[in-house]
Amino acid sequence: MVAAIARRHSGVDVDDLTKERWRELMGLMREVDTWADDTDASRQEVLEGLVDFGMFQERYPHLAPGQLTIEAHLSMLRRTDHILRVGELASRELSVRRFMAFRITEAAETVNMFEDTATPHVVEQPHFKEDFMPILRALGEAATLWDSLIDARQDLRDGKQVIQPNAEFYTRISGAMLRRVKLGGAAMLHFEPNMHIGIKVGERVVNRVKNGVTGYSTLNRFLPGRWYDKENET
Secondary structure: OHHHHHHHOOOOOOOHHHHHHHHHHHHHHHHHHHHHHHOOOOHHHHHHHHHHOOOOOOOOHHHOEOOEOHHHHHHHHHHHHHHHHHHHHHHHOOOHHHHHHHHHHHHHHHHHHHHHHOOHHHHOOHHHHHHHHHHHHHHHHHHHHHHHHHHHHHHHHOOOOOOOOOHHHHHHHHHHHHHHHHHHHHHHHOHHHHHHHHHHHHHHHHHHHHHOOOOOOHHHHOOOOOOOOOOOOO
16 A cells, blocks of 8 residues: 555656565554553563564564664654553543654554665655655555554553543544644545455455454444453454
């Protein structure tokens, strides 16, 4: 999907290695996010797991140490540390403005990893930094703010945030999200990015039907009753 936006909207040629790294990056980010948010793992444990990379090597071989430059690997580790620190601050924040700022920072730093993992062929094209990355940051920030809107009440119940999802919360975050949709939304008017979104949604639904809806799945926001067994996560 991201490669399709780069190619169709920004005119950036994305080579196969970059596409493979980006595909793996999306999976790795989701795993790390779940590990950090839905288990008892500390920030240090997560970072140590990424430094060692043994538990991820098989699934994400193109992101392993030695496959990226030392500079890119260290940059990703620094960004992950920053994201986890900011996430901890957001979970304790009572100000809507500061909570929103923390969430936007998380999103921007996450999106910047797409630049870390792109090959020089991709990064050195003029439209990559001037057009594509600002669009991707806007979309990433909008998606993160959307998650904050959807997950707010459940996150409050789960102890993942202390800020109350009141009228100010929804108004400010919705406004910030829509401003970013306005900046990056045109990139989603092309057929190919939406095709990839449709494919991914279909894969996720089939996976959940086959394996069950986990306790941390977003589907629980929309499905009635308890669709999973908390003890067995199935």
